[in-house]
Amino acid sequence: DRETKECRKKREKKVKSTCRKAIKTFHGCGSPTTLQKLACLDDVERYISGIVRPEAWAGTPTLESLFPLVSPFLPTRRFWVRRMEGESERSSHAPSPPPLHPAIAPLSFLLGRWRGEGEGGFPTINSFRYGEELHFSHSGKPVIAYTQKTWKLPSGEPMHAESGYWRPKSDGSIEVVIAQSTGIVEVQKGTYDSEKKIVSLQSELVGNASKVKEITRFFEVVNGELSYVVQMATKLVSLQPHLKAIFNKL
Ligand code: HEM
Incomplete structure (x- = not known):
């Protein structure tokens, strides 16, 4: 009672x-x-x-x-x-979207939502295919917000996801921070070219990773299609591709 x-x-x-x-x-x-x-x-x-x-x-x-x-x-x-x-x-008379900050204008080719497919592999794992969506957005500040999610093909079951911030500078350099759903964090530094529509990143820091030593990311827009290559080096394997994907703008 x-x-x-x-x-x-x-x-x-x-x-x-x-x-x-x-x-x-x-x-x-x-x-x-x-x-x-x-x-x-x-x-x-x-x-x-x-x-x-x-x-x-x-x-x-x-x-x-x-x-x-x-x-x-x-x-x-x-x-x-x-x-x-x-x-x-x-x-x-809804408020118009915030004006683009001049600092991110050179990277405006990235802005928007992209959907596509990718292929993963590495000498130590079986290769696999996946679906992926990327979203690059801004709020009027000198930074691009980035989110990404991936899913298994053809089942659609969620896989890896990540998000972060891209901070381009006027001298053509850029720094990017990314937090991965696996717990890994990255500080990436690199360069961009607004004419060629490319961004090239090299990890300065890979944190909270047991195997990964180094990550590079290369993004490119050609004929309206975005593609990337992600390479990594682990404790056992030297730098080589882990992921490649290609996207169309939604
Ligand atoms: C920069 C981002 C990423 C990093 C640093 C990373 C890192 C790794 C590492 C270290 C491994 C284990 C390799 C080994 O055992 O030698 C791995 C395996 C794997 N990764 Fe990634 N990964 C990333 C992104 C992704 C994404 C986006 C996907 C899915 C779309 C993915 C799917 C997989 C799969 C399926 C395996 C194999 C797992 C297994 O067989 O146990 N990874 N990744």
Whole structure:
């Protein structure tokens, strides 16, 4: 019986904190609701925990199960209609994408989403094929954000993924940091050529890697197609290709 009491207490605590979170979320949208007319959030919590009997909860309360309880405090339908009308008015003059920072303009040939296929191999492993998507984006700052994901072909099962930042400099040099899903991190330095649309990178640091000693990456855009070659050196094998892939812009 004591155990049941403790269980109930635990569940009640969970319900309370979930309610508090849900209410704060709804409250946070700045809605002119009855909620705001209440003296404080404690009143709402007291109201909800008063009508939630712990026995009613089989497990962790979900937003769906909480909805009927918090709905009295939610904005009216009229509020949402007005808000949506306001939003569609605003979206007709939606803010334009941020202007390209001059520092990344020479690498604008990379920007966008690319999808393609690759081939992997190395003297110590069986070769394999994979699908891959790359995304190069910017937020108006002098840096390109990079994300990549790969999947097995033909099953589509997720494989390696990585993300990082590309920081070109005006003298034609570039530094890139990459974090891999395998736990390896790379600091890459190299050069780019905006006319030839190439970027060549050589690892200055490969961190948290048990086998890899060195990584090079070469990117090139030819006739609108992006391709890369990744080479690596391990403790046992000298620098040679591990990956090659080719992409079309989405
Ligand atoms: C720079 C990025 C990468 C590095 C540094 C890296 C590193 C390695 C290393 C050290 C090995 C083991 C080699 C050995 O045992 O001698 C390996 C194997 C492998 N890698 Fe990568 N890899 C990278 C990217 C990728 C990507 C993008 C994929 C998939 C699309 C991939 C798929 C594989 C596969 C399938 C194996 C063989 C695993 C096995 O047979 O046990 N790697 N990689």
